[in-house]
Amino acid sequence: MKSTLNSIISKQKWLPIALANMVFAALLAIVSPVFLTLSNFQSMLIQSGVTAIMAIGMTFIIITAGIDISMGAILFFCSALFAQLLQDTQSYWLAFSAAIACATLLGTINGVLVTRFKISPLITTLATYSIYRGMAIHLTGAQNIPVPREMGFLGNGKLFGLPVPIILLIVIFILGVYLLNHTRLGLYAKAIGSSARSANESNLPVTKVTVAVYAIGGMVTGISALILLARVGGLQSGIGIGIEFTVIAAVILGGTKLTGGSGTIVGSVFGAFFLVLIDNGLNLVNASPYIYDIVRGSVLLAAVAVDRLSAKRQESRLIQIKKQRLEHNHATN
Amino acid sequence: MLNDNNTPLLSFRGLTKSFSGKTVVNGVSFDLYPGQVVGLIGENGAGKSTTKNMLCGLLEPTAGKIFVNGQLVEKNEGHVHGISAVHQELSLFGALTVAENMCIGQLPGSATKINWKKVEEIAQEQLDFLGIEIDTSATVESLGAGKQQIVEIGKALLHADKVLILDEPTTSLTAVEREKLFVLIDKLSTRGIAIIFISHFLEEIYRVCDHYIVLRDGTQVDSGLLANVPQRKLEEMMVGRTIDNANVQHSQPHGGEALRVEQLSSADFKDVSFNVKQGEILGIAGLMGAGRTEVAEAIFGLRPSTGSVYINGVKTENRTVDSMKQLSACYLPEDRRTNGLFLNRPVRENLSAAAIYRFIKQGITKLGFAGESHVSQKIVNDMGIAIPHIEVRVDALSGGNQQKVLLSRWMATEPKLFILDEPTKGVDIGAKFDIHTKIINLAKNGAAIVIVSSDLPELLNVSQRILVMRRGKMVGEFQREAFDSVKIISLAASSNDKGEGR
Numbered sequence: 001m002k003s004t005l006n007s008i009i010s011k012q013k014w015l016p017i018a019l020a021n022m023v024f025a026a027l028l029a030i031v032s033p034v035f036l037t038l039s040n041f042q043s044m045l046i047q048s049g050v051t052a053i054m055a056i057g058m059t060f061i062i063i064t065a066g067i068d069i070s071m072g073a074i075l076f077f078c079s080a081l082f083a084q085l086l087q088d089t090q091s092y093w094l095a096f097s098a099a100i101a102c103a104t105l106l107g108t109i110n111g112v113l114v115t116r117f118k119i120s121p122l123i124t125t126l127a128t129y130s131i132y133r134g135m136a137i138h139l140t141g142a143q144n145i146p147v148p149r150e151m152g153f154l155g156n157g158k159l160f161g162l163p164v165p166i167i168l169l170i171v172i173f174i175l176g177v178y179l180l181n182h183t184r185l186g187l188y189a190k191a192i193g194s195s196a197r198s199a200n201e202s203n204l205p206v207t208k209v210t211v212a213v214y215a216i217g218g219m220v221t222g223i224s225a226l227i228l229l230a231r232v233g234g235l236q237s238g239i240g241i242g243i244e245f246t247v248i249a250a251v252i253l254g255g256t257k258l259t260g261g262s263g264t265i266v267g268s269v270f271g272a273f274f275l276v277l278i279d280n281g282l283n284l285v286n287a288s289p290y291i292y293d294i295v296r297g298s299v300l301l302a303a304v305a306v307d308r309l310s311a312k313r314q315e316s317r318l319i320q321i322k323k324q325r326l327e328h329n330h331a332t333n
Numbered sequence: 334m335l336n337d338n339n340t341p342l343l344s345f346r347g348l349t350k351s352f353s354g355k356t357v358v359n360g361v362s363f364d365l366y367p368g369q370v371v372g373l374i375g376e377n378g379a380g381k382s383t384t385k386n387m388l389c390g391l392l393e394p395t396a397g398k399i400f401v402n403g404q405l406v407e408k409n410e411g412h413v414h415g416i417s418a419v420h421q422e423l424s425l426f427g428a429l430t431v432a433e434n435m436c437i438g439q440l441p442g443s444a445t446k447i448n449w450k451k452v453e454e455i456a457q458e459q460l461d462f463l464g465i466e467i468d469t470s471a472t473v474e475s476l477g478a479g480k481q482q483i484v485e486i487g488k489a490l491l492h493a494d495k496v497l498i499l500d501e502p503t504t505s506l507t508a509v510e511r512e513k514l515f516v517l518i519d520k521l522s523t524r525g526i527a528i529i530f531i532s533h534f535l536e537e538i539y540r541v542c543d544h545y546i547v548l549r550d551g552t553q554v555d556s557g558l559l560a561n562v563p564q565r566k567l568e569e570m571m572v573g574r575t576i577d578n579a580n581v582q583h584s585q586p587h588g589g590e591a592l593r594v595e596q597l598s599s600a601d602f603k604d605v606s607f608n609v610k611q612g613e614i615l616g617i618a619g620l621m622g623a624g625r626t627e628v629a630e631a632i633f634g635l636r637p638s639t640g641s642v643y644i645n646g647v648k649t650e651n652r653t654v655d656s657m658k659q660l661s662a663c664y665l666p667e668d669r670r671t672n673g674l675f676l677n678r679p680v681r682e683n684l685s686a687a688a689i690y691r692f693i694k695q696g697i698t699k700l701g702f703a704g705e706s707h708v709s710q711k712i713v714n715d716m717g718i719a720i721p722h723i724e725v726r727v728d729a730l731s732g733g734n735q736q737k738v739l740l741s742r743w744m745a746t747e748p749k750l751f752i753l754d755e756p757t758k759g760v761d762i763g764a765k766f767d768i769h770t771k772i773i774n775l776a777k778n779g780a781a782i783v784i785v786s787s788d789l790p791e792l793l794n795v796s797q798r799i800l801v802m803r804r805g806k807m808v809g810e811f812q813r814e815a816f817d818s819v820k821i822i823s824l825a826a827s828s829n830d831k832g833e834g835r
Contacts, residue, residue, distance in 0.1 A: 184444045187429070191437060194428035201424040202438055261428030 013255030014267030020253075021274050024281070032284040042163060044276050046156070046231075049165035050224045051243065052272035055250040056176040057107075057220035059268045060213040062251050063180075065193040065260025066121040068110060068214060071221050071247055073132035075240035078103045078225035080136040083145035083235040100222040106132055107218015111211035129244075137237075146234035155230030165227045169269075172220060176265040179216075189213055193260025249300045250275055255307075275299075340403045341366050342527045343388070343416065343496050348397035350383050358383045360397070361553045363546055365496065367525040370518060372538035372559065374531075375548035376571055376789070381531050384548065385498055388529070389418035401495075415495030419502060423485045427474030432456035434473050435488045459487045463517055479510025483517070490526070497521065498529040503537060504622045515541050533571075533620060534826050535564050547571060568819045572789060588612060590646060591750050591781030592662070594632060597640035601627040602805040605640070609781040611749065614772065616796030617785045619825050624805040625785045626667055629752050633657050633664045644750065658687070660750075663743040665736075667754040667785070673739045676728040680720060680738055681709040683727050687742050712741045717767055733757075733764025740771060751775065752783045757791060769795050789818055801825050 028035045054071055061068050082099040086092065106128070113124045157164045180186035188209045192199045199206050228239065250271035256263025278299060282292055341364040348361040358380040365371060375381050386392040388399070390411030399406045401414040411417065425434050435456045442448030456469045465483050473481055482502055489497060499518075503511045518528060518541045530542055538545065539559065546556040547570045554570045588611035597605040602624035609615045619625050631638035634652030642649050644660045654664065666673050675683055685705050709723045718737045720730065727735060736756060743751070756772070757765040772795055776782050786792050792799055793816050801809035801824045809824045811817070 182445075182447055182449075184440055184447060187433060187437065187440070187447065190429055191426045191433075194426035195424075197422075198424040198426055204437070261426070 012264075013262065014264045014270055015255075017254050017267055017270040017274060021270055021277060024274070024277055028277070028281050028284060031281075035280070035284060040280070044273070044280055045169075046163050046165050047279070048272045048276040049163075049169045050228050050231075051246050051250055051275065052169055052269045053172050053220050053224045053227075054217075054243070054247045055254070055268040055272045056172055056265055057217035058247050058251050059176070059254070059256055059263050059265055060180065060186075060189055061121075061217050062248075062256050062258060063193045063260055063263045064189045064210055064213050065196070065258075066114060066210065066213065067125065067248065067258070068107070068217050069122065069125040069244055070106070070110060070129035070132055071217065072240035072243040073129045073136070074103055074106045074218055074221045075225045075228065075243060077106060077132045077136040077139075078222045079229045079235050079239050080140045080145075082226060082229060083147055084140055086147060087145055096226070099226060100219060103222025103225065104215050104219040107221070108211060108215040110218070111214030114214065115207045115210045140235065142237060144234060144236050147229055151230045152233070153230070155227055155232075165231075168223060168227065172223065173265060173269060180265055185209060185212055190261060194262075246272075246275055246296070249296065252300060253303050257307075341400070342402065343414075344400045344403075345388065346398045346400075348384065348387055348399070349395050350380075350387060350392060351395045356395075357551050358387070358548075359552045361546070361548065362397075363556055365527045365529070367495075367527055368522045369544055370522050370528045370530055370542045371544040371546060372530050372532065372542035373546050373548070374533060374535070374538055374567070374571060376533065376787070379548040379571075380551040381548055382500065383551075385418060385500055385529070385531060388496075389416055389498055390414075391418075412493040415493045416498070417489035417493035417496070418498035419482070419485050419489055419500065421501045421504065423481055425473045425481060425485055425488075428472060430470050430472055431460075431467055431476070431484050432469040434484055435459060435491060438488070438492055455491070456487075459491060463487055464520065465513070465517070477507075477510065478505040479507065479513060482506065482510075482514065486517070490521075494526060496527045496529070498531070500531045501533075501621075502530075503532065503534065511537075535567060535823070536827060538567075539564065564823070565819055568822050572818050572822065588779060591644070592632075592783070593643040593646075594628075595641045595643070597628060597631055597638055597642065599627060599631055599636060599638040601636075602631075602802070605802075605807055607800055607807065609750070609783055611779050611781050612776050613798065614776050614782045614784065614796045616792035616799040617783065617802060618789060618792050618799050618821055619787075619802035621787060622804075623802040623825065625802050626754055628802070629664060629754050629783070629785055630666075632752065633662075635664075658746065658748075661746070661748045662750040662752070663687070663746065663748040664752045665739055665743065665754060665756060667758065674727050674735060677726060679724045679726055680713065680718070680730070681706060681723040683738050684709045684712055684723075684742050684745065687746050708745070712745065716741050716771070731764070733768070736768060737764065737771075740768065744775070748780065750781045750783075752785070754785045755787065756784060757786070757788065765791075789821060793818055793821075803827070 025035075034040060054075075058068060058071065078099045081102055082095045085095040085098055089095070110121075110125055110128055113119065113128070114121045117124075154164055159167055180189070188199070188204050188206075191202075191204060192206055192209060196206070225240075229235065232239065251263070251268045252258065253271035253274055254264065254267025254269070256267060275296060278295060279292060282295060287295075344362075344364040346362045348358060349356065350358040361380075361384050363371065373381050373384065383392065387394045387397075387409070388411075390409040390413075393409075399409050401416075406414060409416075426437070429437070432452050432455075436452045440447050441451035441455065453469055460467055460469065460483075463483060463486065465480070467476065467480050467484065473484060476484070482505075486497070486499075502514060506514065515537075518530070522528060528541075530538065532538055542559055544557065545559045545562065545567065547554040547567065549571060591609050591611045591613075593608040595606050605624075605628050607615070617625050617628070627636060630636045632642055632652070633654050634657070635654070642652065644657075644662060647660075649656070649660070657664070675686065685708070706723065712718075713720065713723055716737050718730075718734050718741070720734060727738060730738065740753075740756070751772075753772070757768055769791070772782055772784070784792060784796060797813050799811045799816065799821060800807055801811070801821055803825055809821070811821060
């Protein structure tokens, strides 16, 4: 029984975080009567939308054993570009398309740098994080720029009775799941993360795929940027600071390994929900705003520790098997 | 069968490969017909892998010709010509499923829609063809080494199914898995696939092959029909050179016991016991993967083990390289480039690293390393390390000079016990002789020395006693008077466990 549970979890890596969501939600429902209201749920979903969408992109990157620290900076740059262009030209379409194109381009630059110079993605994107954020500040002259009221539609508006950010999340989620599980890009990404050496030996398009996943990461960050901008109501200098931590935490909580090779989109989205759930819980019990970060960090640490422990158990089991094989070998020889 | 049996599937003439002027393979020729299984045999470093890489298109030969179906191949691209190779290190993706691994090179369906049903079908069909039951949806990392090997073979044959090259395919397999692999090879051969089987387990060669090619020092010693050659003859051809023991003046082991190992066990070896006296040189022979390096590492606490280790009769607890250094014992690892040397630092620092405290006696008042340069220069002169000056970075040195640097570094601490793992691997003949002389002199001066080596002539030449390990166990012991290379090889490579020589 226990072994079948283990094997299910090892195949469906998103299950633990889904269960954690349910358990924690049930707990909150008992503690607070406000929790189970529709409006609370809707606001949680909207809150998680921005990070969940980015987490979908980040999942692809981490599956190739990469990482993108610069996502928060891309988010900020896009918001700045959009707000500035809208203010200068009053053209929504121009601002929209320029922002998304630019986000994709910045992601692509990350990918090109990582593949071209074979520098660790951590260092590369740490550098571009600084560059992108600096460029954005340069662009706007460090001004706060308000966006017109009708932009709010993207953040709070409804379409077919559903909040727009949720619709966007669902669409990107479906696309992401399809891309990861049914296209060559998805399979190659997993392969590269599983063994870069084998990927090269098998003549897989390693460079193309790696650049593509960073480009995807950039693009979804662009979409998130617009949603966030719409919700906040204008460009502020604090936008996007530290968001990459939340995004990476969501992906890791969702069961994707930092070492690459395997991971699921569902898990990452559940991971993003979970982080919002924690915030919500802290909010409902009137916790001090200062402990939010401490709790988030601790949760991430705990999740990684649990994963590490189970991996270690499996490792020692493998050593045990190896020992038995060796003895068996002696016996049969 | 696609080919008639009169045209060789693959033939090669005078294959030669040189790296920066050094010829590693010289003039290998053979004709490979459908269904043939050819054993490519030779000692470590004889040129088997280089030959393999030329045949599967990973390396371009410096000279020589390759023909496929009688047609001259200008540029060998391996799988294009139906030649595939399964390398020692498998090119699989652990996190992906069996089916995904097998089909990843040529995925059915379009780039935006993989035909998963077809992927399953292809993989299942291939596994059925190989006659092995493996769950196609299992991840490769969840499989044992034997099944991983089969998946790799299946993957290889999907792309190129005329000639299959297997490089040391049995090293990580259990006895049962090995037998399954042999049955599979037999089956592939009856279907007209030609197989090149690289191994130094001669029993395995006789079990699966019908022809053989023997390489020694990069040249083809002999080839032909296996049935015409007794195993002993083959072993002699592999070892080749007669060993001249006359010029080696050994000292007699004098003094007490320097090292005693009792019942040492770990995941890779079991119940290993032996001892070495002061002034004695003990060789440990065995094939790659026999557990020799692991034993050495366990003695120095580099891997967890059970059992006891005594240094000069005193039992050791919680061994580390540093605590062993306090006991005047040192270990020179097999892979000196990654485990021993500071590659991007100058020779001077590499020489002083282990005895650094000798040079910083000045303490705080006078920072710096008094006498370091002077001592390093002296060592360089004494050891005959051929470098322009002692500030040369170690990665610029030849293998032989690197090994001398590593050996000298530890000699500076004046150890009483050396464990040397493959001390002359990748070292040219001249430096090899120098190192052997140093080792013998060290023993004469009272040090106890353990040499782990895959180079049997080296062990025969230098050591006073040889222990043989096979698949994690000590299986034999030979005194110098009773040294017999053929006996030692067959003991190390045999697949039964009857001890000999004890």
